[in-house]
Amino acid sequence: MLGFDIAGYVIFALVTSITPGPNNYLLFSYGKKYGLKDSGKLMLGISLGFSVLLYIAGYGIGKIVTESKTVAIIFKVICSLWLFYLAIILSKIQSKETDNNVVKAGFYQGFLMQFVNPKAWIMAISSAGAFLPHLSNIHLSIFVYTILFAMVGAPCMISWVSFGDAISKILTSEKSNKILGVILFVLMLSSIAMIWM
DSSP states (O other): OOOOOOOHHHHHHHHHSSSSSSSHHHHHHHHHHHHHHHHHHHHHHHHHHHHHHHHHHHHTTTHHHHHHHHHHHHHHHHHHHHHHHHHHHHHHHOOOOOTTOOOOOHHHHHHHGGGOOOHHHHHHHHHHHHHOOSSSSHHHHHHHHHHHHHHHHHHHHHHHHHHHHHHHHOOOOOHHHHHHHHHHHHHHHHHHHHHHH
């Protein structure tokens, strides 16, 4: 007996992974600018970084962030500053980049971003509280629920990068790219507002 609602967990992982958030906005922007082919390192960084968050939440460490008012405020400020910076970057979205010397977001950026991504923290803590399986030991339980989330999340990331890649073939004018940049900027600001509500 697993003591594990696998179907419910997969649905939770799918819905939270595919819906808009900082990771998906970044993946969309990356796909639009560079295409799907070169996005492997960024996606791997996001996946491994989020897996670390799942482990942290699984062992109960994530509760420190939610239960300590001081830590929560510091966390909110850091997240807000990071998301505002990301909003500015995403607002400058352009057509596909042709300069090979441009520094692209890669593994480390994707990995480190998870620790200041409020949606990622909420996903990790919520999934640990509601769906952590009760297997023979805690280590195996955390491993299973982490791997399962990563398996569900991978195609979701590919979808967002592919969506950005497809949009780049449609939005080719400078004006349309500016409009898209404004939309992404507003969406990121709404993510910041949600942190404080």
